[in-house]
């Protein structure tokens with residue numbers, strides 16, 4: 001989530017227009033879909049800076065304690081994947097980039113050739129507009145600010161290729177200055193993240209925010225240019241291997257444990273016309289947080305109406321206001337210690353076998369009353385190693401560090417346990433449990 005949008009007031013429920021009842025899993029044989037691998041590098045938490053909205057984690061991570069005698073040695077298996085990325089090529093002749101796949105924002109950016117390592121571009125994949133015959137300039141500057149860090153550069157249009165498909169005149173940005181996660185990678189990182197590809201709504205682009213002008217982000221352009229035949233994409237990120245898949249326009253049914261359950265995306269205020277509401281992000285209407293749902297004494301944190309929670313593949317953790325996090329901690333990791341860095345520390349050995357769960361009740365798509373869908377994951381899947389020697393793990397439900405205390409965000413630590421469907425035609429989000437095949441990936 002961009003910082004600027006967090007200033008937008010409360011979110012409104014989607015209007016009465018209910019989504020079609022057609023199951024989108026019926027993607028016909030003739031449907032055009034595009035399947036892309038998602039990759040994440042195995043790496044230690046302490047050495048990995050997080051991006052953007054994401055930057056909250058970066059604070060935590062950069063402040064993680066280090067052992068006195070140099071880098072912490074992690075036990076294999078207790079590593080984690082922070083960001084999942086896709087390979088994309090841009091320009092003519094094409095240049096290859098690896099971009100963080102982020103449903104929490106909408107712009108695509110890559111390092112430009114004026115961006116040196118000192119400017120925050122330590123990688124070797126650099127975009128040079130002069131070397132591309134398909135670049136066209138834009139009158140708009142690109143300046144995106146994340147909670148910590150950001151990127152500054154120029155919008156333009158280019159030919160963008162992925163998985164053998166090609167998009168002409170796609171709006172993107174090349175940047176001269178980057179701060180945040182990608183700026184601090186070492187050049188020999190195995191899965192080097194060059195930039196970011198946003199997969200949110202047109203009204204979530206920085207261009208709209210700064211200039212009131214929208215464009216179609218990558219996934220919407222794929223649909224508009226008939227590269228894909230259905231206006232949706234599905235995301236799978238393996239918790240085990242750091243492998244995953246984005247399917248634009250369809251669903252890989254071999255990954256599904258059962259069919260999707262849907263919620264309608266909720267709208268927010270249009271920053272350029274406060275009278276209007278519009279889709280400004282993948283916000284799901286959560287009515288309650290439910291802890292230990294499958295026990296005799298679940299704990300519920302019920303919201304008066306509902307909260308719009310951002311479904312964000314580009315963020316690792318679940319981020320919630322301090323008050324809610326404290327209640328969750330009390331119910332599922334009661335002996336956790338709040339560190340001076342703002343996150344809760346737990347004993348890895350104890351909670352890696354916990355049967356406690358954290359889940360959400362979300363208003364069901366098409367429901368007229370308070371019918372909800374339920375999604376939960378185990379606490380053992382929500383802990384991240386910080387210092388294994390000290391048996392120290394971070395609880396992946398992290399307090400919001402902002403003053404507003406209004407951020408509600410479901411990051412990929414949670415989403416890894418589902419196939420998530422983002423339908424930008426019907427404005428729905430679907431969740432499906434993983435198949436055995438997906439669980440073994």
Ligand SMILES: *[C@@H]1O[C@H](CO)[C@@H](O)[C@H](O)[C@H]1NC(C)=O
Nearest residue numbers: 021022023024025026027028
């Ligand atoms: C989708 O598939 C299901 C099961 O195969 C079938 O019952 C349903 O009629 C199909 N819907 C459409 C719109 O084709």
Ligand SMILES: *[C@@H]1O[C@H](CO)[C@@H](O)[C@H](O)[C@H]1NC(C)=O
Nearest residue numbers: 113114128129130131135137
């Ligand atoms: C790239 O082209 C611009 C004009 O479009 C020119 O001003 C600039 O000097 C060129 N840069 C290089 C490195 O050739």
Ligand SMILES: *[C@@H]1O[C@H](CO)[C@@H](O)[C@H](O)[C@H]1NC(C)=O
Nearest residue numbers: 141142143144145151152153
């Ligand atoms: C980018 O935006 C930030 C925050 O609004 C501002 O402080 C900064 O000066 C801007 N940078 C440029 C180059 O315009």
Ligand SMILES: *[C@@H]1O[C@H](CO)[C@@H](O)[C@H](O)[C@H]1NC(C)=O
Nearest residue numbers: 062117118119120180183184
């Ligand atoms: C991250 O990179 C920026 C730009 O290269 C640098 O100024 C900053 O000190 C780095 N931060 C960390 C924590 O390494």
Ligand SMILES: *[C@@H]1O[C@H](CO)[C@@H](O)[C@H](O)[C@H]1NC(C)=O
Nearest residue numbers: 035245252253254255437441
């Ligand atoms: C679907 O997922 C399976 C299991 O991961 C994989 O082997 C296959 O290549 C995927 N199919 C497509 C079309 O992406």
